[in-house]
Amino acid sequence: MDTLPADSDAPASLPSVVAIVVAHDPGSWFEATMASLAEQDYDQLAVLVIDAGSTVPVRDRVAAVFPSALVRRLEENPGYGAATNEGVAMVQGAPFLLLCHDDVELAPDTVRVLVEEAYRSNAGLLGPKLVRWDAPREILQLGLAVDKTGYATPRVDRGEFDQEQHDAVRDVFALPSACLLVRADLYQALGGFDEGIDFLGDDVDLCWRAQVAGARVVVAPDARVCHLEALGDRRHIDDRRKLQARHRLRTSMVCYGFVHRLRVLPQAAILAFTEIVYALVVGRGRQARDVAGAWLWNLRRHGSIRRARRRLATVRQVPDGEVRPLQAAGFGRLNALARGQIGRTGDDRLTSMGTAGRDLANFFREGPSRASAIVWIAVGVFLVVGSRHLITREIPAIGQFADFPGSPTDLVRQWASGWSAAGLGSEAPNPTGFGVLGAMGYLFVGAMGLLRKVLVLGLLPLGAFGAWRLLAPTRSRWTRLVVLIVYVTVPVAYNAVALGHWGGLILYAAAPWLLARLARASGLAPFAPIELTAPPDSDVDDVPVPTEGVAPRTRRQHVLALGVLLGAVTCLVPLAVPVVLVMAVGLVLGGILGGSLHAAGRIVGVAVFGSCLALLLQVPWVLDFLPPRFQWSAVGAEATSSAGGIDLPHLLRFDSGPLGAGPLGYGFLCVAGLALLIGRGWRLDWAIRGWVLALVCWGALWVTEAGWLPFGPGAAELLLAPAAAGLALAAGLGVTAFERDRPASFSWRQVVSVAALAALALATLPSLGAMFNGRWFAPRGDFDSSLSFLDDEVADTPFRVLWLGDPDVVPLSGWELEDDVIYATTDEGQPDVTDLWAGSSHGATQVLSDALQAAGSRQTNRLGRLLAPMGVQYIIVVQQLAPAPFSEEKRPVPASLTTTLDEQLDLEAIEVNPALDVYRNIAWAPSRAFLPGAEVGAGDGSALGQSVATDLTGLEVALPDEVHFNEFQGPVEAGDEVYLASASSSRWQLRSGGETAGRREAFGWANAFTVAGEGDATLRFRTAVTRYGLLAVQVALWVIVLFALFRGQVAGPRSRRKARP
Helix, strand or coil: CCCECCCCCCCCCCCCEEEEEEECCCCCCHHHHHHHHHCCCCCCEEEEEEEECCCCCCHHHHHHHCCCCEEEEECCCCCHHHHHHHHHCCECCCCEEEEECCCEEECCCHHHHHHHHHHHHCCCEEEEEEEECCCCCEEEECCEEECCCCCEEECCCCCEECCCCCCCCEECCECCCCEEEEEHHHHHHHCCCCCCCCCCCHHHHHHHHHHHCCCCEEEEEEEEEEECCCHHHHCCCCCHHHHHHHHHHHHHHHHCCHHHHHHHHHHHHHHHHHHHHHHHHCCCHHHHHHHHHHHHHHHHCHHHHHHHHHHHHCCCCCCHHHHHHHCCCCCHHHHHHHCCCCCECCECCCCCHHHHHHHHHHHHHCCHHHHHHHHHHHHHHHHHHHCHHHHHCCCCCCCCCCECCCCHHHHHHHHHCCEECCCCCEECCCCHHHHHHHHHHHHCCCCHHHHHHHHHHCHHHHHHHHHHHHCHHHCCHHHHHHHHHHHHHCCHHHHHHHHCCHHHHHHHHHHHHHHHHHHHHHCCCCCCECCEECCCCCCCCCCCEECCCECCCCHHHHHHHHHHHHHHHHCCCCCHHHHHHHHHHHHHHHHHHCCCCCCHHHHHHHHHHHHHHHHHCCCCHHHHHCCCCCCHHHHCEEECCCCCCCCHHHHHCCCCCCCCCHHHHHHHHHHHHHHHHHCCHHHHHHHHHHHHHHHHHHHHHHHHHCCCCCEEECCCHHHHHHHHHHHHHHHHHHHHHHHHHCCCCCCHHHHHHHHHHHHHHHHCHHHHHHHCCCCCCCCCCCCCCCCHHHHHHHCCCCCEEEEEECCCCCCCCCEEEECCEEEEEEECCCCEHHHHCCCCCCCCCHHHHHHHHHHHCCCCCCHHHHHHHHCEEEEEEECECCCCCCCCCECCCCHHHHHHHHHCCCEEEEEEECCEEEEEECCCCCCEEEECCCCCCCCCCCHHHHHHHCCCCCCCECCCEEEECCEEEEEECCCCEEEECCCCCCCEEEEECCEECEEEEECCCEEEEECCCCEEEEEEECCCHHHHHHHHHHHHHHHHHHHHHHHHHHHHHHHHHHCCC
16 A cells, blocks of 8 residues: 655654645635645645545646645545545654645645644644635634534634634634644544544544543644635535434444443433424424434444444543533533524524524414424323323222233233133133233333333324324325314323223224224225326326325235234224224215215225134134133123113213213314215215214114113223224314315305314313313322232232122223122232233132122121132222222112121121222131141032031141242142132142142132142142143234235335235
8 A cells, every 4th residue: 555755855853744635526726725735834744635536536636736745546435534544544654644624725834833832732633723715804613612412513603703812722622624633643543533424523523532532632723724614515415414413423422431321312312302392393304304313323333333432442541520521511402402593404503583483483384284293292292291190100000000010921921821810710811911011011121110101191192193194195184183183182082091991092092093994995085095197297108196095905915904903902902803893884884875885895804804813813812702601701891781871962972981071072073074064075975984983883882881782892982982083084084175175265165164163172172171180080099008908918828809899990800790790809919900801700700609699699698608718808899990089989889789798797897998898708718728638628519508518717828939820839748738729620730749749629619639748849730732832823823914914015015006905
């Protein structure tokens, strides 16, 4: 490789300097740059020009002005830093390097002044005073001030008139790279410019690393250099803002040590978020994209950042704590943002507050693209303010908002086990939701409390985004905004939050997405596949212009998309499958009412096959839905009663909880009716479909609430959510109809449109008012403190709790005992999320109901003894959703039930809270205990008959250590009789001393073991290999279906001509 000699004929007392000029397509100014170097009064100066891929080589231009200069050509332009490093590699022996842009003009004494000051100040990097090329009396830069995030600002105002007021030599944090004198040994130690920074920001990075290495960075104003700043004139795109954002973040990530990275990078992230919000508000989408993209760009280059950080660590001499005071205080970026300085591409110069104000004012006037940002910001504020107490505090464990287990492993183990702990247990598959929640728990690094909060509150914006996407094929932002506003302000979701209806909240989040899938499967406008046509005034036949519609997809792809989406929802809400079928029926009936059967087969077919696929993805759990084990409780349905529930007027206003809209709620109906009045074509057709969908959902819910069907959804929101989606669809199409179908002249259509807009404004008021509650009227507390004694006792003895009450207030799922009363059990205390799926009560669990029925029919007054073999120590009758004073609305059980419990001789009432009736079973026995003999529970009578005849009071706890929900350990002796109050199964195995205990059936339904060997014993349920095989099949099915869906989504646009709707 060629090298540049550092010696010359000048006196040896002067240190040699090599000037390295990086040139790329320089303009007419280049000769002036080279002439200024040739005219330097410093004799020990050599010049090397790096031609960085110029279109026309610069060798001849250099030779004409500075014949002794050496030129090195690079075929491509690697960026200023990398090109400079190439030049430095050619230099040998020179103690100083002068790094120059190709658009600078040096005063004749610049090099001499800089070298003299380098010796005088013992500086490692020195820079001159930069002045305007065409107005040398105006200052451009005198060093740079840099804040903690790497944002650089000039130390003097640009354009300030030079009266030598800044001519004192001073230390600065950074210097512009336009003209920079640097000690060669320092440059080599630092590794030169960071080649990961191609343009802009390389100077701050080099100077920051020099500060860390202990070098002084000094500005010498007596040295003057004119700078043209011609970089922007030579780049095809103005991406300076994007590059600056990327490179200052990279510099911060490289130059800070571990502790300061932890302190500064979160602040930089908050600052970036602030700028993104500001940019969206004033309509600068590219700015928001550039700021957000800087983080992604650096994350993708984390490997090179880590290597640069290690290289810097080898020369680090100054800790961050000493570098930090050299930086500018505060946030320069935030100050510039407040002054209106930030935002225009490539222009970070100060502008007036008036300009920023005009930008914001223009935002409100420039139509739907900016209105979208306003509405979304308003929706975000609405949801955050309305949920603020739930975000900052614990979400109360009411209804289905049960606590999550402490570890995701507990959920995964339960999903993988062949033993279901519901009721008295059974050999049955566990819900797929256990595995899904466990996997999500691992993604949240075991933060189960955070996961629970996200899976409750995160459903609100998910539903809002689904509503925004619902009518995206119309290409009308105003349409989508109205759909969003209607769906967000309908009180369905907030009543679900207030009542603890997690299933209803999940359906609220999923309903717009499910409706969109069914609509797209129809292939009808505006959900028809996009047709590519040429513009009318074009002479070219193949110029594509996309019309309204969606990307073409085959029916198989529609089935896969619906099946995967529905399968994800069904993991947690099994009733989602019949709800989707109801939605499909509503859309088909709407088409018939509109006079068309077209696409009815496609909609029904996709809904049916998608539902089958969703159920297939639930194998083996779905097997529990089949006869003879099937019960409606297994899929989350409840038995209905003739007492009646929500009446029709409340249903039409979506008034299912404390957040009621009153008469204003009818405003949503008025808005949705606009399309029926003024719509034509597909606007009218789909508005009718949306209305009929809502009517079908309302009708189905009304029929179940009136008790005309034997079963119904566990939460009204399961059907109100798709009704709200259908109504929002119709409301949005009213806007589309107003845009397309209104006549040019004024008519009654304009009048009803204004009336609909007013109705929408009025309908949103109740939800806006509820926002200030901060918790959507959810109770401020739950039963945790009232029932804390359960947690205290569970540490000592294993027991069960029997819960009774109205299904709307009992905090877990159960089975029907009588009208509006269910029974359910928990093992050892209060319920958690695993108790939300009741499964089937067929088998041993039926014994609980038999015992309660026997007491209710006055066959016994010793219910406690009947429940003793089941390990039931407490009976809790729930009368309210939350304890007093957090909830006042009572859901009392029939007086006959509490009277029956009060009459029992072996039940002791405990005063806890007016919302609860708690009874302690004084005849109870631990759910794992040592029996006094092999004859106990071995009779031939009925289960209840044996229970009455046997006194189990005072039995000693056996196997007290719970390893997992289906595995227990503890010491035993040979001949002991160990009792397990779980459904009889040969897969329960007790081993001690290397021997397996004999198992028998106790009390006609439970397990008892005769210990064969003394020592530490382990009792566990052995899951069948076939069950593991079914789980492997389930995982494989998910992988195959997701792969097929992804492959279809990627390949779909490539094969549009072959795709069928």
